[in-house]
Amino acid sequence: MSNKISETLTFECETGNYHTFCPISCVAWLYQKIEDSFFLVVGTKTCGYFLQNALGVMIFAEPRYAMAELEEGDISAQLNDYEELKRLCLQIKKDRNPSVIIWIGTCTTEIIKMDLEGMAPKLEAEIGIPIVVARANGLDYAFTQGEDTVLAAMAHRCPERNFLIEKKVIIQDSNIQNLFSFLPLGKKKKTIKSVESKKHPPLVLFGSLPSTVASQLSSESKRQSIQVSGWLPAQRYTDLPSLGDQVYVCGVNPFLSRTATTLMRRRKCKLIGAPFPIGPDGTRAWIEKICSVFSIKTKGLEKREEQIWKNLKDYLDLVRGKSVFFMGDNLLEISLARFLIRCGMIVYEIGIPYLDKRYQAAELLLSQKTCKSMCISMPRIVEKPDNYNQIQRMRELQPDLAITGMAHANPLEARGINTKWSVEFTFAQIHGFTNARDVLELVTRPLRRNNNLENLGWNNLIKQEKK
Amino acid sequence: MKLAYWMYAGPAHIGTLRVASSFKNVHAIMHAPLGDDYFNVMRSMLERERDFTPVTASIVDRHVLARGSQEKVVDNITRKDKEECPDLIVLTPTCTSSILQEDLQNFVDRASITSNSDVILADVNHYRVNELQAADRTLEQIVRYYLEKARRRGILDQSLTKEPSANILGIFTLGFHNQHDCRELKRLLQDLNIKINKVIPEGGSIQDLQSLPKAWFNLVPYREVGLMTAIYLEKNFGMPYISTTPMGIVDTAEFIRQIQKHINNLISDKDFDYEPYIDQQTKFVSQAAWFSRSIDCQNLTGKKAVVFGDATHAASITKILAREMGIRVSCTGTYCKHDEDWFREQVQGFCDEILITDDHTEVGDMIARIEPSAIFGTQMERHIGKRLDIPCGVISSPVHIQNFPLGYRPFLGYEGTNQIADLVYNSFTLGMEDHLLEIFGGHDTKEVITKSLSTDTDLTWNHESQLELNKIPGFVRGKIKRNTEKFARQNNITNITIEIMYAAKEALSA
DSSP: OOOOOOSSOOEEEOOOOOOOOOGGGHHHHHHHHSTTEEEEEEEOHHHHHHHHHHSGGGGGGOOSEEEEEOOHHHHTTOSOHHHHHHHHHHHHHHHHOOSEEEEEEOHHHHHTTOOHHHHHHHHHHHHSSOEEEEOOOTTTOOTTHHHHHHHHHHHTTSOBOOTTTHHHHHHHHHHHHHHGGGSOHHHHHHHSOOSOOSSSOOEEEESOOOHHHHHHHHHHHHHTTOOEEEEESOSSGGGOOOBOTTOEEEESSTTOHHHHHHHHHTTOOEEOOOOOSBHHHHHHHHHHHHHHHTTOOOOSHHHHHHHHHHHTHHHHHHHTTOEEEEOOSSSOHHHHHHHHHHTTOEEEEEEESOOOTTTTHHHHHHHHHHHHHTTOOOOEEEESOOHHHHHHHHHHHOOSEEEEOHHHHHHHHHBTOOEEETHHHHHSOOBTTTTHHHHHHHHHHHHHHHHHHGGGSOSBOSOOOOO | OEEESOOSSOOHHHHHHHHHHHSBTEEEEEEEOTTOTHHHHHHHHHSOOSSOOSEEEEEOOHHHHHHOOTTHHHHHHHHHHHHHOOSEEEEEEOHHHHHHTOOHHHHHHHHHHHOSSEEEEOOOOTTTOOHHHHHHHHHHHHHHHHHHHHHHHTOOOOOOOSSOEEEEEEEOTTOTTHHHHHHHHHHHHHHTTOEEEEEEETTOBGGGGGGGGGSSEEEOOOSSSSHHHHHHHHHHHOOOEEOOOOOSHHHHHHHHHHHHHHHHHHOSSOOOOOHHHHHHIIIIIOSHHHHHHSHHHHTTTTOEEEEEESHHHHHHHHHIIIIISOOEEEEEEESOGGGHHHHHHHHTTTOSEEEEOSOHHHHHHHHHHHOOSEEEEOHHHHHHHHHHTOOEEEOSSSOOGGGSOSSOOOSSHHHHHHHHHHHHHHHHHHHHHHHHHHHTTSSOOSOOOOOOOOOTTSOEEOHHHHHHHHHSOHHHHHHHHHHHHHHHHHTTOOEEOHHHHHHHHHHHTO
16 A cells, blocks of 8 residues: 555556447447437448357347348449338337337448438438437447437437426416316325426436436436436336426436536536446435535535445445546446545556546545545556457456456456456446445455465466466 | 348358467457457357467557557567467458458568468458358468468378278367367277378377378368368378268268278278277167166157257268157258258158258247247357257357367267267156156145245335336245344334345345
């Protein structure tokens, strides 16, 4: 442990030869989140094969997504792409009747310059289903950034918020109240959410979270008398929140920089730049930041955080003083590292595919503060890492835990380095106070497993490597 | 364009990578965008591979789109050459790079000047061949490259080994039970006093390739991969090959007889006779022949089955079911459309109808129409079976992790016949058991007492928390409900809200 604190952040950039999932994988969680959607991935067999293998068992559950598999005729423009897409979309309409079809552009559509954005409005008018285009391809993006492209495209589709109509809504609201007059009083209040809290301007949160986690964060804000007026994305496409120049927005995930930019520039929303609600420290900082923007005094937040840390004690004892190495593949790395440092771990390196320093500014600041308070220097942040070099560095450092993609997990385990598969953090519930335990559950799993197997002498399971 | 949810065979580059990474000390470099190196995940996951997969990507990004790869690919090749010192580097195009139409051969030529490794460009067309065809082609390409190189240098030794020996072609990574099949084949050849000359690509090294012609003949256990290589070796070196798959008792015997024929052709002084061996194995080592006589198997007579898979496995299993067990194969099919003629010829007379398709919905519809008692197919058919309540034995790729068992489970040779008999019998009896249970009304006709500890009298769930509870996946809902109510009782709360649910989760970390 060094007591010297590095005042400046060091960012390095390597070759970009790293392993990550293709951004089209975002359909896996987005089709489940947006219940009335259908995702059509316009790509080749390679994309299809990836999805089929990455999503494993989901494939067999008749998912609401499909490949529009391009064939040789499509590539050489012997077939008319508009007609082809129309044919497929009509088939989807017949089979599933979704409220929206989302076209996911891929590397191939980029290279052959298929004008998806140009075709969508025409086709939309023709078949009567909204078509949203997101270009989530591997040429430009990594893994979770796929969601970013989809949400940025959806932001354009959110209804405009007109404050003149607000008054009418409140009148309508009282009409609705009368409708529910047969209910007992207590229930009536619960059934009708007041559309707008008077205390602060409307707040829309963006980022796709499982609905339970979303309502946990909403109720966490409600404790501070902050009313979340909508989510991007909502549970249904037809429930997208309305946006406008009076609306404040705040992100819940660190990979949503395009969405943030779109909301600010195109929809004139006001962005609240906060750390992300991952870990109790992050959640508290996130709420505090929102409250401070609305000049609301927080109440009981410190106690709440303390209580959560208390609940984590058994896990904290396990991780304290252990070292961790992030190879980097899903952009959650900075927030996770910050939380783990706060838990008393030592972070050797934070690999990350892409770092938007402006969107993540508050998170970086909190990381620095955390390092200061834990008396350790800020770990190096490596953008576009090189997996080969990272493995060499790991050989030197021998971290207690490597958080890495599946391509390297088993080989590292065979060489005696504990690993946690990074993709699990994308799919697990890790946001808010309530789920802090789940993050540590994941992080400590390999450590706990090893406590059970420690004395068997089987840590290194490879034949002598020749070098 | 076609609407697709699922494919039986992957894209071409997967086949190339499977062959390349099966060799020892061969590295593949993909010319691909970020995320296309998914192959590494598959190999590491499914095969539980301890070593790093020798595949890296030379990333195609925006800049490459604008300016071409320029030095990038060459740099990546020379860098890998320095880092890993492989014997061979295979530059692998992907569907993305094939549209870019960069002159990859030029990169290969330039890189071979500076690197110590040999460098070749995999010759596959993404829009015309699938994973299996590409694998076949790549294996042949590598073998040809090294044999011709040796020939040019005049170091090719074509004298046959003293003892009869064979090469096994086409055992490779992510193949369906390939590792176990290879062991079983080795055992079989050992019993026949035949030496193994080389096994490729799995575990083979590049230096081994020039001694391929020293073997007396080649064995190609699977039609999908290795056949092109065998044909090349026959044409150029006069090596005979056996492409009968030794799966099932009849075909294994046929396979051994063909070996006998080839050896006796090459040896003049003594005659090999394997008939006693075949007899002994068939009657007493393999249990399958006895099994098909036993009462158990009698009960399977005339039961309907459906078979689907790659050409090799689907054809062999069809023949085993019909010829060796007396089961009626209502329909058999394959997704290897390129091998349709061979497949039809193989299963002719062993089934009622033949289905050649790579569209899983057609297979599903066929199964629903026929309603067989058991299905033998790929993972997809297993899921179709689940949906229709029909048991399924998995006999072919595409597969999941459970088809890479740790235990010994060959499909080939005499031990293979035992494994297949088990698989078939268990699939059918499971179906039978279910059926009988249904007739007699389930395992237990008594009302099952709920394990719930809660009585619904003292606690009320409000509207929102009720909704929240319904959002929780079914398999944990009960547990969460119980825990929340327990927590509420401990804290003397009667009305359960969402907040109480979360508080319970935090307190009990449930």
